[in-house]
Structure formats: structure tokens, C-alpha cells
Amino acid sequence: MTPQQEAAAVVDAVLADLPRHRGVVVDSPPGAGKSTLVVKAAGHIAETGEPLMIVAQTNEQVDDLVERLAAEHPDLGVGRLSASGYITPGRILALPNVSVAGKLPDLGDPAVVIATADKWAWIGDRTWPWAIVDEAYQMRSDKLLRIASLFERSLFVGDPGQLDPFSIVDGDRWAGLSWDPVQSAVSVLLRHNPDLPVHRLPVSWRLPASAAPVVSEAFYPFTGFRAGTGPADRSLEFTVNGMRTPFDLALEEAAGSGWALYELPSRHTVRTDAEAVLATASLATRLLQRSPVAHSERGSHPVTADRIAIGAAHRDQVAAIRAAGVPPEITVDTANRLQGREYDVTIVLHPLSGRRDATAFHLESGRLCVLASRHRHACVVVARAGIPELLDAHPSAEPVQLGVPVKFPDGWEANQAVLAHLSKHRVTPDD
Amino acid sequence: MSALTALARLRAVRDGVAQRITTVRHCHISDQPLVLIPLKLAGEAAAPLAAMVGTDPGHPRLLVVPQPRNRDLRFAFAAGLAEVLLPYIEGFEKSTETVERRGGEPYERCLDAPQILVPNRSAASFTGLLGRSTRFRRAEGPYPVHPSVPLLGRWLTYFADRSQQPGSSVLLAATEALSLHWATGQSGLEDANLAALLGWIDPPPGMSGHRAAEEAEDPLLWPPAGPTTDPGFDNEVLAPAIRAYEEAPTDRAVDRVSQALRTQLDPTWRLMWRAVDLLRSLPEGSRVKDRWEIDRGSFTRFVERIAEGSPPQARRDGAVGAAARLAGLERARASYDVQRAHDDPLLMAEYRLTGEAFAGTVIAADPEHSEGEGRSRKLRPLITVRTGDPVRLTPGTVVGSPDRRGHAAEIVEAVDGEITLKITKGMGRGRTPAPGSVPEPGERVSYTSLIDDFQSSAALPGPEQTPWTHGGPPEEYEPGDDDAQEEWL
Numbered sequence: 001m002t003p004q005q006e007a008a009a010v011v012d013a014v015l016a017d018l019p020r021h022r023g024v025v026v027d028s029p030p031g032a033g034k035s036t037l038v039v040k041a042a043g044h045i046a047e048t049g050e051p052l053m054i055v056a057q058t059n060e061q062v063d064d065l066v067e068r069l070a071a072e073h074p075d076l077g078v079g080r081l082s083a084s085g086y087i088t089p090g091r092i093l094a095l096p097n098v099s100v101a102g103k104l105p106d107l108g109d110p111a112v113v114i115a116t117a118d119k120w121a122w123i124g125d126r127t128w129p130w131a132i133v134d135e136a137y138q139m140r141s142d143k144l145l146r147i148a149s150l151f152e153r154s155l156f157v158g159d160p161g162q163l164d165p166f167s168i169v170d171g172d173r174w175a176g177l178s179w180d181p182v183q184s185a186v187s188v189l190l191r192h193n194p195d196l197p198v199h200r201l202p203v204s205w206r207l208p209a210s211a212a213p214v215v216s217e218a219f220y221p222f223t224g225f226r227a228g229t230g231p232a233d234r235s236l237e238f239t240v241n242g243m244r245t246p247f248d249l250a251l252e253e254a255a256g257s258g259w260a261l262y263e264l265p266s267r268h269t270v271r272t273d274a275e276a277v278l279a280t281a282s283l284a285t286r287l288l289q290r291s292p293v294a295h296s297e298r299g300s301h302p303v304t305a306d307r308i309a310i311g312a313a314h315r316d317q318v319a320a321i322r323a324a325g326v327p328p329e330i331t332v333d334t335a336n337r338l339q340g341r342e343y344d345v346t347i348v349l350h351p352l353s354g355r356r357d358a359t360a361f362h363l364e365s366g367r368l369c370v371l372a373s374r375h376r377h378a379c380v381v382v383a384r385a386g387i388p389e390l391l392d393a394h395p396s397a398e399p400v401q402l403g404v405p406v407k408f409p410d411g412w413e414a415n416q417a418v419l420a421h422l423s424k425h426r427v428t429p430d431d
Numbered sequence: 432m433s434a435l436t437a438l439a440r441l442r443a444v445r446d447g448v449a450q451r452i453t454t455v456r457h458c459h460i461s462d463q464p465l466v467l468i469p470l471k472l473a474g475e476a477a478a479p480l481a482a483m484v485g486t487d488p489g490h491p492r493l494l495v496v497p498q499p500r501n502r503d504l505r506f507a508f509a510a511g512l513a514e515v516l517l518p519y520i521e522g523f524e525k526s527t528e529t530v531e532r533r534g535g536e537p538y539e540r541c542l543d544a545p546q547i548l549v550p551n552r553s554a555a556s557f558t559g560l561l562g563r564s565t566r567f568r569r570a571e572g573p574y575p576v577h578p579s580v581p582l583l584g585r586w587l588t589y590f591a592d593r594s595q596q597p598g599s600s601v602l603l604a605a606t607e608a609l610s611l612h613w614a615t616g617q618s619g620l621e622d623a624n625l626a627a628l629l630g631w632i633d634p635p636p637g638m639s640g641h642r643a644a645e646e647a648e649d650p651l652l653w654p655p656a657g658p659t660t661d662p663g664f665d666n667e668v669l670a671p672a673i674r675a676y677e678e679a680p681t682d683r684a685v686d687r688v689s690q691a692l693r694t695q696l697d698p699t700w701r702l703m704w705r706a707v708d709l710l711r712s713l714p715e716g717s718r719v720k721d722r723w724e725i726d727r728g729s730f731t732r733f734v735e736r737i738a739e740g741s742p743p744q745a746r747r748d749g750a751v752g753a754a755a756r757l758a759g760l761e762r763a764r765a766s767y768d769v770q771r772a773h774d775d776p777l778l779m780a781e782y783r784l785t786g787e788a789f790a791g792t793v794i795a796a797d798p799e800h801s802e803g804e805g806r807s808r809k810l811r812p813l814i815t816v817r818t819g820d821p822v823r824l825t826p827g828t829v830v831g832s833p834d835r836r837g838h839a840a841e842i843v844e845a846v847d848g849e850i851t852l853k854i855t856k857g858m859g860r861g862r863t864p865a866p867g868s869v870p871e872p873g874e875r876v877s878y879t880s881l882i883d884d885f886q887s888s889a890a891l892p893g894p895e896q897t898p899w900t901h902g903g904p905p906e907e908y909e910p911g912d913d914d915a916q917e918e919w920l
Contacts, residue, residue: 022899121889141901142754146889148898169597169760179750179901181757192902270434316785319823 003203003228010199015044017197025156025198029225030373031206034157038134039072045130046076046111053128054114057135070095077110081119121146140165141188142181161219162339163366176403203228206342210258218417219369221409233297236377238290247286250427254378261422266386269354272320280349280382281324294344294377305329307344311371313351335370346375350383358394363411388419433781436614444616447639449631452614454777456713459600459723461546465519466703469557471658472499473665477560479508483696484515488704497676497688506576509565513579520545524734544730547590550625550656551606557658559591566743567914574915588744589733598722598767605706625702626653654695716774742908750901751894758888769883773833786823788879791816798869812854812869831882
């Protein structure tokens with residue numbers, strides 16, 4: 001089977017399962033056409049004439065979905081519910097079949113109503129026959145608890161490899177309970193309803209052939225996926241010659257192989273490591289100066305600043321990178337906020353760079369998975385040397401809780417796997 | 432560990448004495464706290480061995496279980512603890528105040544609430560376990576206990592649960608309360624040893640904190656603060672005493688166990704009251720009262736629950752109960768962090784270091800500045816502040832000021848240490864700002880993005896409406912004889 005056929009077969013199976021079960025879960029690796037599936041399923045349900053509610057997690061995700069729904073199904077009425085502080089972006093206002101309101105009655109009676117999970121929690125006294133919950137692995141189960149009575153049947157779509165939902169307080173008290181409120185909505189749903197069908201999208205359309213096997217092996221060790229394109233389908237070329245600086249060498253390595261590790265000398269640093277921050281920002285600036293052009297199955301286009309992202313673990317690192325001087329059109333953000341986004345080239349400040357301990361936060365495999373799977377062409381990782389040694393000195397020592405299902409992948413192992421691959425693409429400032 | 436705490440720890444090592452990391456006290460210390468030091472039997476999860484308890488430093492009450500493997504004796508011990516604890520709690524139930532609230536019925540709130548102090552976090556957890564093992568017991572049926580035991584269990588559970596609420600002071604672990612205010616030259620793990628921690632904070636004259644902490648590690652000089660006892664004491668003193676009681680359960684044998692345990696508890700008892708004095712010597716932060724008020728409200732509600740005869744707290748949180756508790760904890764965590772920083776310039780300095788706050792001098796002000804025309808005209812005074820802090824706030828960020836309650840502003844521009852702010856709240860209702868509401872040039876001000884604006888979450892369904900995704904409605908709890916048969920008790 002071609003990748004296209006393989007993916008289409010899964011989508012058909014999902015749509016066929018929808019009326020047969022109370023809930024259907026679809027696991028989707030990065031860039032596997034999750035949104036496409038949501039839009040397709042929405043159209044499929046709307047055809048039956050029954051109303052549909054769609055739940056996403058952030059306002060950006062809702063807006064993205066509204067835009068795609070409106071484009072794919074121009075004759076479908078779409079209502080977008082929003083909270084009071086929300087400012088409707090121009091791209092949504094321009095859509096003729098979309099209405100925006102803070103209250104359900106003000107929307108008219110569209111076939112599809114879409115809002116964030118937080119907003120849905122305030123909508124009572126109506127039941128929808130159908131719901132689609134997007135990014136369900138990023139949704140905390142207590143949010144699902146608040147909205148589950150709104151729908152009769154639901155399709156849950158999400159990426160199990162990305163960041164787990166979190167809480168600022170300690171949730172150990174509930175560890176092992178099947179309804180643990182800090183677990184993801186899907187974990188809780190499946191623990192109470194183990195007979196629900198779980199499908200997996202098998203092909204990543206985003207990740208290039210150079211990245212799919214690495215990400216699949218490190219973060220999806222048992223389910224796996226493959227790239228929808230071959231090694232020859234994607235390439236990145238620079239139209240301006242470099243000066244053979246270490247930055248140029250790193251960018252050329254990334255363009256040639258899809259990966260580069262820009263490795264600074266080993267040192268324990270504060271979180272906003274000035275040297276690493278400067279290197280990250282400089283790589284981005286240099287990348288633009290080299291006027292890259294991306295060739296892919298969709299044709300060729302220059303890689304402009306809006307197709308580049310810089311990712312880091314903490315907000316203060318993001319602020320520091322911004323302050324170090326990055327063209328404003330380049331996205332600089334934390335892993336949490338980059339979830340679900342796609343770029344041509346990403347530059348990543350490694351979460352463990354310069355650290356002297358490997359905490360659960362920094363080891364969380366989802367964080368690295370998000371950062372390492374946003375790109376269509378190449379990913380440059382900036383890190384201090386010594387991370388494998390740090391990992392060896394800090395094997396995961398979290399207490400084992402009774403009744404908690406074992407979760408894969410293990411953050412420690414995933415980190416080692418990615419680093420092992422990156423070490424083949426190492427460039428240091430002395431090169 | 433934050434940069435300033437790390438610095439304080441280094442200074443503690445250099446100077447040989449713990450360093451203050453706050454300028455004020457962030458927890459409530461009652462005028463009449465009850466100190467409770469529980470001990471448990473080694474190798475057992477919830478077998479109480481002894482407790483020293485009381486409100487008078489000069490007259491502690493010592494309770495012991497001469498044979499902790501005997502369950503009847505354990506529950507006799509619980510009845511003894513209830514004799515001290517319940518009258519103490521009831522002492523706070525009587526005097527109440529009427530609280531008016533907007534859009535609701537006025538309600539009653541106790542004027543003060545009980546406060547229990549235990550040595551460390553393990554003692555707090557053990558208090559919870561003791562509550563768990565006693566709250567389902569009954570005065571009739573199989574294995575009956577004294578009627579005060581299940582009531583004690585519910586109160587112990589209440590205190591242990593409540594102690595996990597950030598900012599609550601109804602049950603405090605002394606080591607945690609002290610570490611919140613002092614940084615020592617030892618690790619966080621070592622700080623959990625009360626004697627060592629107090630050695631650093633308040634070393635004996637002529638001795639360095641480091642030396643005092645080292646001395647505190649000798650279990651013969653400073654027996655562990657519990658709940659676990661020193662293994663040497665267990666083997667050499669306690670085991671023979673218990674064996675003697677086993678062979679001849681006389682008053683003399685009980686005395687022997689009591690005397691042995693008293694040697695283990697007395698030093699910690701004195702340490703606990705020293706900790707109380709040290710904490711009392713700190714000036715109280717301005718929002719500590721607000722948080723104690725919430726504690727008083729929570730205490731009053733629990734008193735009412737018991738008076739209504741509602742069942743004991745469930746063994747495990749149900750789906751809805753867990754979500755509700757999580758929402759409450761998150762809300763408390765967020766506002767506790769904000770309140771402490773606003774109360775304490777030293778804590779705010781941490782945020783200034785990370786760029787989330789800044790302090791500086793006003794260099795320009797336009798108090799009459801407004802936005803919009805006609806009816807939608809809004810007063811939006813502008814001020815410019817010069818600061819040397821590494822500010823990392825982007826335009827549009829909403830900020831508050833620790834010096835002015837109810838004051839809010841928005842960052843307009845931040846370049847080269849000059850920050851322009853637009854004041855959006857706290858100027859009064861007039862066409863011109865209320866006097867003093869807009870900082871004047873030359874005034875020293877501070878602002879932070881750390882504001883208490885936690886959005887409350889939507890209502891949860893009732894437990895009887897738990898949806899299918901979360902396992903459906905739970906079975907209702909029926910007290911029964913099975914409760915007394917629990918194997919692990």
C-alpha cells in the first residue's frame with residue numbers, strides 16, 4: 001500500500017466505527033493529518049443532519065479548526081463560542097459562514113459549534129448527539145468531567161506522544177485512581193471504557209524521511225509510524241553562500257541531513273544561559289541571511305521568517321532569546337505553546353542544556369517530542385555538551401505508584417535515543 | 432532553588448548561621464497552638480507508639496501504647512488523644528461572627544480556629560493515616576471503640592487534608608514553616624531534621640550552625656523528631672520494655688515503656704516550642720490574616736458538617752470530589768504565591784531577577800491621558816519608569832503593584848530600562864484620577880506581572896451525575912460492620 005492508501009484506510013475505519021460506539025479514540029503522531037481527520041469527520045457527521053460540537057484546548061486551536069472547516073465545507077454553518085476577553089482575529093471575521101458569539105443563542109443555529117473545553121464547561125442544558133474532542137491527550141480529565149454530559153457520542157483525537165497535561169499542585173493523592181483528575185482525558189476515558197476502539201494514524205505527512213524514523217523510534221516505540229514522503233521528496237537549499245562559520249556549518253549540516261546539533265562546551269549554567277541563548281538567536285538570524293529555499297512534494301518556496309520557529313522549555317528562555325535579537329516574524333515559544341504547530345525549520349534549545357539535574361519536568365519525553373517534531377525540513381538543536389552524562393547520573397527515580405499504568409516512552413530512554421542520533425550531526429563552535 | 436535562596440544558602444555556610452529569606456512571616460501562628468508529636472512503631476505503617484501533645488509548654492501530656500501490635504491498646508491510645516484534642520477544638524466552636532456576603536445569605540464564622548503543630552511532613556502524613564484508621568470505627572458492632580475515636584479520626588483527617596492546601600495554617604509542619612523563612616547551609620533533605628534545622632537557625636552561644644547541626648545528628652543527644660524512632664533505641668530500650676509488658680502487663684511495665692518514650696519525646700517537645708518562639712518573633716505579613724480567615728471559614732464549615740451528622744470523609748476521592756479538590760488546590764496555590772510576593776520585597780526580588788517584576792523611579796507622568804472619544808472616553812494615565820532591573824515583560828502585559836491594592840496597569844513599551852505603563856484600574860470614577868492614585872515623577876514604584884487573577888473554573892456535576900467517561904455515578908457509602916473488619920488496621 002502507498003502511504004496515502006494506508007492513511008485513507010484508517011480514516012475510513014474510524015468513520016465506520018463512529019455510529020457503533022459511544023466513543024472512538026484516534027492516536028495521531030506529529031503531522032499525521034489529525035486536523036484533516038477532524039474536518040473530514042465533521043463533514044461526515046454534518047451530512048447526517050445532526051448537530052455537532054467540537055472541543056479544542058486553546059483559542060488558537062479553535063481558530064485554526066474554524067478556518068479549515070470553513071474552507072473545506074463552505075456551505076456548512078460554523079458557530080464559534082468565545083470567552084469575554086477573546087478578540088476575534090481578522091482571518092475568522094473574513095469567513096462568510098462563521099458566526100462568533102459569547103452565548104449559544106446568539107450564534108443562530110449552526111450545524112457545528114466549536115469552542116475551547118474551558119468555554120464548553122460553562123454551557124449547560126443542551127445535549128449534542130455528536131462531539132469531536134481535539135487534542136484529547138492534552139486535555140486534563142477534570143475538564144472532560146465538566147463537559148462529558150453535553151454529548152452522547154464522541155470522537156477523541158490526539159497525539160499521545162506530546163506533553164501530558166499538568167497541574168501546579170501535587171497530584172500524588174489521586175495517583176492510581178481510574179479518574180485521576182491530572183491524567184489526560186483519554187487515559188481516564190479508556191480506563192473506564194476499555195472496550196472502546198483505538199485507531200492509529202500510520203503516516204506523518206509533516207516529518208521528512210530524515211526525522212520520522214528518529215521520532216517514531218524514540219517517542220512511539222511500540223506503535224510507530226512512517227514518513228509520507230521519501231528522502232528525495234524534500235530538500236533545503238541556501239541561495240546565499242555561507243562564510244564557513246560554525247553557524248553556517250550547523251545550518252548546512254541540517255539542510256543536508258535534516259538534523260544538526262550545535263554543541264557548546266559543557267558547563268553548568270543558569271536557565272537563561274547567555275551563550276546558548278545567543279547561539280540560538282544567531283542561528284535563526286543566520287538562517288534567514290542565507291535565504292533558504294524549501295523543495296517538497298508541494299513545490300518550492302522560499303523559507304521566510306514565518307516558516308521558522310525557535311523552541312525552548314521555559315518562558316524566561318523564550319524571553320531571553322527574543323531579547324537577544326530575533327527577527328519579529330520568527331515564532332519563539334515554549335514547547336507547550338508550539339504543540340500542534342508546523343514550520344519548515346526549527347531551532348531548539350535543548351531542555352537539559354547546561355543543567356546539573358534532570359528533573360521530571362525536563363525529562364518529560366513529550367517536551368522533547370514536541371520540540372523535535374515541528375519541522376518539515378530540518379531541525380537544529382542547541383545544547384551544552386554533557387547531557388548523556390547528566391542523564392546517566394540522574395536515572396529516573398520517581399516513586400512507583402500502585403495502580404498507575406506504565407507509560408511509554410520513558411523520558412530517560414527517549415532523551416538518550418534522540419541524543420544518540422543527534423551526535424552524528426554535531427557541530428561545535430571550534431569547527 | 433531560586434538564585435536568591437542559593438545565595439542565602441552559600442552565605443549561611445560562610446557565616447555559620449541560617450539566613451533569613453523573607454522579611455515577614457508568611458504563616459499564621461496561633462496564640463494557643465496545640466503541639467502534637469506522634470511516634471509510630473518501626474515497620475508498621477499506622478501503628479501509633481506514643482504521642483506528646485498539649486498547648487502548655489510546661490505540661491505536655493504523654494500518651495503511649497505499651498504494646499503497639501495490640502489493636503485494642505491502639506484505640507485506647509486514640510481515645511486518650513481524643514481527650515486532649517477534642518476539647519481543644521471545641522474551645523473554638525462557640526464564639527462566632529456573622530459575615531455578610533454580596534448576593535447571598537449572611538453566614539457564621541468562628542472567630543478563631545485551632546492550630547496543630549507537628550515536627551515535620553511525615554508527622555503530618557502520619558496524622559492523616561491515624562485519621563484514616565480511626566474515622567470509620569464505631570462505638571457499637573464488632574470491635575467497638577470509645578465514641579470519641581471516630582470523631583477524632585474525622586478531625587485528624589480534616590487537619591491532614593487541609594495541610595496540603597497552600598497557604599493554610601491549621602496544621603503546620605515545623606520544619607516546613609521554618610524552611611519557608613530561613614535558608615541553612617545544608618540540603619533540603621537535611622532541613623527535614625528539626626534539631627539540625629534549629630541548630631542552623633539558632634545555634635547555642637559560641638557554636639556555629641554547622642557544628643550544632645552535626646551534633647543534632649547524634650540520636651543519643653537529639654532523638655529523631657519522629658514519627659520514626661531511632662533503631663538503636665528500638666533494639667536496646669524499647670523492645671525489652673515492650674517484652675516486659677507482654678510478659679506481665681502491670682502498671683510498672685507500662686511505666687517503663689512510658690519512661691523510655693519520654694526520653695525520646697522530651698527534647699523534640701522543647702524544640703517545637705523554640706520553633707514557635709522563633710516564628711512568633713517574625714513580623715506577620717499583611718495577607719496572612721486573609722488566609723487565616725479562609726482557614727477559619729473552612730474550620731467552621733467542618734464543624735457544621737459534623738453537627739449535621741454527615742458521614743466520615745470518603746476513603747478515596749470520587750471523580751467529582753477529586754476534580755473539585757484539585758480546582759481548590761490550584762486556586763490556593765496561585766494566590767498564595769502571588770500574595771507572598773506582594774507581601775515581601777525579598778520574595779519580590781526573585782521575580783525582579785527573572786524579569787517578571789521591576790522596581791524603579793517614575794521619570795514622567797501624564798495623569799490626564801485618556802483613550803477614546805465621547806461616551807467611551809476612558810481615563811488611562813501614562814507613567815514612565817526608569818529601572819535597572821532586567822525587565823522581560825512584553826507590551827500588553829497586565830501588571831499590578833504590591834504598594835497599591837486595586838491598582839492595575841498595562842505595559843505600553845519597554846526599551847532600555849525605560850518602561851511606559853498605562854494605568855487601567857484604581858484611579859477612582861472621576862474625570863481626573865483620584866489624588867495619589869497615579870504615581871508622581873520622582874516616586875519609587877514597583878510593578879509585577881504576578882497578579883491574583885486566577886479564573887474560577889466552571890461548576891462540576893453532582894457526584895450522582897458523574898458521566899460515563901468517568902465511570903458513572905459512584906455507589907453511596909453505607910456505614911456497616913465491614914468497616915471494622917478492614918484487614919490492615
